[in-house]
Amino acid sequence: MPAVSVRALWWALLLVLVSATARAQTAPPAAADLDAFYDQLNAYRTARYQPLPELEALQLPATFSGAELKALRLQERHIVRIDLVYTAFRLNPTFNQRQLNLSRIRNLAAGVPGLLQDESVTWTLVEQTGCNSPAECQPFFHGFVVYVARHATAATMRADLDSLTRKLRILEKKRPKASKKAQGKKVACNLPGSRFSNRQMARSLRRLYRCPQREAQVVQFQLSVDARGAIQTVKVLPTARPVCVAELEEAIRKSVAFTSGFPIDRRMFPFIAKGAIRLPLGPLQLLGPPDMGFTSFALPDSAARLYRVFLKKKNKQHKNDYCEARITKKGELRAAADTAAPELALPPDANVVSRVLQRHPEWSKEVVVTDVTGSMFPYTYDLLAWLQLSALEDEKTFVFFNDGNDQSDKDKRVGKTGGLYHVRTDSYEAIKNKLIETMKAGGGGDAPENDAEALLYAQQLAAAPDSAELILIADNYTFPRDARLLKNTTAHVRIILCGVHDYINPKYLALARKHGFSLHTIEADLLDLSKLLEGETITIQGQQYQVTKDGFKLVRKT
Known part of the structure; x- marks a missing residue:
């Protein structure tokens, strides 16, 4: 066989292999897998869909094109939540909405590889009931609402850190430092x-x-x-x-x-x-x-x-x-908050950490584990403000984590991501300095963090690791990538959820039920979730969740 023919054969074989690889990467999920995925989705009905005000929402019509998908610029930001929105009205009573929804999800998954496997994304089906004819339903949105958050970078972390230090400086000028020597009369x-x-x-x-x-x-x-x-x-x-x-x-x-x-x-x-x-x-x-x-x-x-x-x-x-x-100076906390750096738009539950700690003064011996990545900036400030205004009477252990010290997302390995820092002290200044050190070392990058790795690290620092009492301050919108590491943990974990505005992330409900953890929001303490049986429902802050074989799902929104 002539040499040119051999080269041609090798090029043809290479083309076949490349094409097969490309097809494998974009191949739609199997029907059974997609059905199982669909059955676990959150679902609720509302008169007309209103996007969540706290997150950046990008609308993607049901008949989206490749150009519209590219306009999402997902290389610059990550997806937090996806709502598939449609109307309940049907012209044909035999119309199958489920099959149409499955087709739409399959198309979106083909355009965003790995989307269905990303456990940090929360999916919700939203059925609109406020129209009863084609003319009435025409202005209602039909398609995907994609909620995104910025990738944390060294630049964004520096900006957050500058804001944090500015706000703390103002707070520190407004009242004496919290220490054993200046606790008030x-x-x-x-x-x-x-x-x-x-x-x-x-x-x-x-x-x-x-x-x-x-x-x-x-x-x-x-x-x-x-x-x-x-x-x-x-x-x-x-x-x-x-x-x-x-x-x-x-x-x-x-x-x-x-x-x-x-x-x-x-x-x-x-x-x-x-x-x-x-x-x-x-x-x-x-x-x-x-x-x-x-x-x-x-x-x-x-x-x-x-x-x-x-x-x-x-x-x-x-x-x-x-x-x-002990007596304190009237109005100092309010004055400090009113004169703090104005550039930061605070979320509605910006003081959730201090509110939960205030109503649980019995949590005195616990190790505190805190996510200090970019998404947690308002709550990081709330923790430091609380610590400064509440003098520590005994040494306490704090573990701060930044999801890998700014290493590339593709290089992060479950259980070995790193970016963990700890301090044991009764000094506010030492705690603040260690937290700032952690923030300077990394901002997080992608959405899911290494919460479980940090919890296991903190458990080993506890006086009695087998029965450690831990407080985890976590982001409601991003679920840990490494939750499976907690499979055999014996620690009791109290999770303070930050960013609970519209709903509690069902994945955190499932985590708490599976391991006997408790969840705490600005309004409620959720205990004994492990006693719920499959099929049972629980109402939390006006939302109804159902226990499923694989966890929880939102089934009604009020």
């Missing part, structure tokens, strides 16, 4: 007095609450009380299993009474009391803990600007739980 403080013991409250509750309850769960409740000790509101917090909420709230109202407001510095203040009830209510036991009791007390924001209150557990010197209070 100590003043008299007593916990609000209850007219009834825990056993008396449990006895009353057992008489008043008759709702059937077979399976065990702990129900959290919250009371707002005025300065005279009169109960103003009673709220049962979201539960893992159904309860008769209205009946339980009324039973709590009738079973609880306080002798006064919160006594501090010879004055009475309104306060917030949190408690827990163990259901089902059993017969009254002479020994063992009662079925009802209080877990924490807190001042409202107006009083908290006057005093810093520290709740203490009983010890050798004190037979019961008690409190300590």
